[in-house]
Amino acid sequence: MTIAVTKVRVEDKLYQNRYLVDSGRPHIIVRPHDKPSANLLALTYVCPAKCYELNDKGQVEITADGCMECGTCRILCEKGGDIEWNYPRGGFGVLFKFG
Amino acid sequence: MIEQFDAIVVGAGMSGNAAAYTLASQGLKVLQLERGEYPGSKNVQGAIMYANMLEKIIPDFRDDAPLERHLVEQRLWVMDDTSHTGIHYRSDDFNEAKPNRYTIIRAQFDKWFSRKVREAGATVLCETTATELVRDGNGKVIGVRTDRAGGVVFANVVVLAEGVSGLLGTRAGLREMPKPETVALAVKEMHFLPEEVIGQRFGVKGDEGCVIEAVGTISRSMAGLGFLYTNKESISLGIGCLVSDFAATMESPSALLDAMKNHPSIRPLIAGSEVKEYAAHLIPEGGYKAIPQLFGDGWVIVGDAAQLNNAIHREGSNLAMTSGRVAAEAIIKVKSRNSPMTKANLALYKTMLDDSFVIKDLKKYKDMPALLHTNSSNFFDSYPRLMSHAAQNFMRVDGTPKIEKEKNTTAAFINARSRWGLVSDAVRLALAWR
Numbered sequence: 001m002t003i004a005v006t007k008v009r010v011e012d013k014l015y016q017n018r019y020l021v022d023s024g025r026p027h028i029i030v031r032p033h034d035k036p037s038a039n040l041l042a043l044t045y046v047c048p049a050k051c052y053e054l055n056d057k058g059q060v061e062i063t064a065d066g067c068m069e070c071g072t073c074r075i076l077c078e079k080g081g082d083i084e085w086n087y088p089r090g091g092f093g094v095l096f097k098f099g
Numbered sequence: 100m101i102e103q104f105d106a107i108v109v110g111a112g113m114s115g116n117a118a119a120y121t122l123a124s125q126g127l128k129v130l131q132l133e134r135g136e137y138p139g140s141k142n143v144q145g146a147i148m149y150a151n152m153l154e155k156i157i158p159d160f161r162d163d164a165p166l167e168r169h170l171v172e173q174r175l176w177v178m179d180d181t182s183h184t185g186i187h188y189r190s191d192d193f194n195e196a197k198p199n200r201y202t203i204i205r206a207q208f209d210k211w212f213s214r215k216v217r218e219a220g221a222t223v224l225c226e227t228t229a230t231e232l233v234r235d236g237n238g239k240v241i242g243v244r245t246d247r248a249g250g251v252v253f254a255n256v257v258v259l260a261e262g263v264s265g266l267l268g269t270r271a272g273l274r275e276m277p278k279p280e281t282v283a284l285a286v287k288e289m290h291f292l293p294e295e296v297i298g299q300r301f302g303v304k305g306d307e308g309c310v311i312e313a314v315g316t317i318s319r320s321m322a323g324l325g326f327l328y329t330n331k332e333s334i335s336l337g338i339g340c341l342v343s344d345f346a347a348t349m350e351s352p353s354a355l356l357d358a359m360k361n362h363p364s365i366r367p368l369i370a371g372s373e374v375k376e377y378a379a380h381l382i383p384e385g386g387y388k389a390i391p392q393l394f395g396d397g398w399v400i401v402g403d404a405a406q407l408n409n410a411i412h413r414e415g416s417n418l419a420m421t422s423g424r425v426a427a428e429a430i431i432k433v434k435s436r437n438s439p440m441t442k443a444n445l446a447l448y449k450t451m452l453d454d455s456f457v458i459k460d461l462k463k464y465k466d467m468p469a470l471l472h473t474n475s476s477n478f479f480d481s482y483p484r485l486m487s488h489a490a491q492n493f494m495r496v497d498g499t500p501k502i503e504k505e506k507n508t509t510a511a512f513i514n515a516r517s518r519w520g521l522v523s524d525a526v527r528l529a530l531a532w533r
Contacts, residue, residue, distance in 0.1 A: 016374060046345045050351075070380050090247070091136050091226030096140055096142065099144065
């Protein structure tokens with residue numbers, strides 16, 4: 001199987017970081033919802049990579065390309081069922097040069 | 100790939116490397132799984148490394164380990180918006196043949212540690228995410244499922260060194276997910292500066308290093324800590340606060356870090372630097388009361404995955420290394436008696452760990468996390484402001500009689516916290532500290 005591999009540089013602080021994005025296979029998924037829970041909404045501020053954003057319908061969406069895999073969203077939102085959280089497949093995701 | 104190992108170690112951080120190295124050097128057949136491209140590529144730490152705990156694993160580590168600077172000076176700052184006060188300790192005694200503490204860069208250090216693990220005889224499989232524990236009909240852990248094709252591997256015992264947010268232990272119900280009030284989210288930047296500039300700014304020469312750790316208004320009333328560690332040609336600068344506080348205040352971690360960098364006490368130290376990385380990581384902060392069950396049929400948990408972090412002394416990697424080593428030594432003992440890796444036999448790990456500084460230290464501070472969590476605005480905002488006010492009142496010469504200055508300072512403390520509040524804070528702090 002061939003795997004689509006994209007090296008991306010996300011905006012802001014994240015542009016210095018190295019990532020190997022697993023295209024089309026995001027490791028975190030926000031479950032469909034009408035109105036975000038308090039914790040899910042908090043992620044739009046608290047996620048250190050700003051992966052979570054409100055769309056114009058007031059729902060929270062994720063773009064996990066810049067994720068640093070810290071697990072904050074998992075701690076806040078996995079239990080309540082807001083998100084499905086996994087680590088990226090082996091080798092993919094953030095590649096810290098210094099850590 | 101059906102192959103039976105003596106032990107599978109999940110994760111190649113400090114605890115996993117310590118465990119894998121110890122097991123392999125005693126001749127056990129060890130498989131270590133690491134999801135990163137190379138060991139260290141997923142690992143984040145400040146980072147300070149304590150020599151004593153590594154010496155117990157690799158006594159001659161100084162010969163080739165990538166070490167940045169040995170610490171001769173530590174500054175503990177209490178900050179308000181425009182100032183800092185605090186304690187500095189610097190000693191030439193720290194310039195010794197075998198220094199006590201070093202700054203390290205984890206991605207580099209972990210590569211070195213992993214090389215040692217491989218040299219000791221372990222098989223290290225990178226780019227492999229462990230997805231699930233495999234258990235037999237009786238619930239005994241017998242292996243690990245990975246994301247490689249057909250990727251189930253079997254072992255007599257699995258060492259879960261999967262880090263604070265590891266998936267396997269929580270998914271298998273061996274430990275609970277950390278609660279938001281028992282983990283801190285830390286963000287960090289790597290600021291590069293010429294070696295001599297760092298030397299001048301921090302008053303250090305050669306490989307000498309200096310660290311600053313700071314509490315106060317930089318954490319905006321959240322329970323948190325800022326830090327600045329000097330590496331050879333870079334400065335690690337970051338701040339961490341409890342996840343529960345972040346969620347309640349909706350503060351942005353990156354904005355918090357930027358504000359800290361702009362503080363008049365910090366800004367000149369990093370002026371002109373080139374930032375080469377931005378990282379984020381969770382730190383276990385729950386202390387003794389958050390430690391999960393550490394062992395069971397066919398498994399042990401070590402390091403951050405076991406919440407083994409001393410938040411008060413900001414020690415983590417040494418507890419991780421020690422727990423990994425001790426778990427490995429327990430496994431080696433069980434194996435040497437030809438006993439199976441049952442819960443009853445692996446209880447030896449906990450007995451040995453209880454007898455070490457790891458559990459003794461965490462037990463000492465068992466009430467601190469709750470105290471700091473529930474009183475964060477006092478300890479991280481009110482008191483820092485009061486201390487700064489008191490210091491400035493003491494230093495500034497403006498013709499006010501000293502007796503009035505002292506009355507001002509006392510009144511400020513009483514106004515802010517009341518007599519009862521001051522006494523009760525002091526008592527609770529003393530009780531939690533003892």
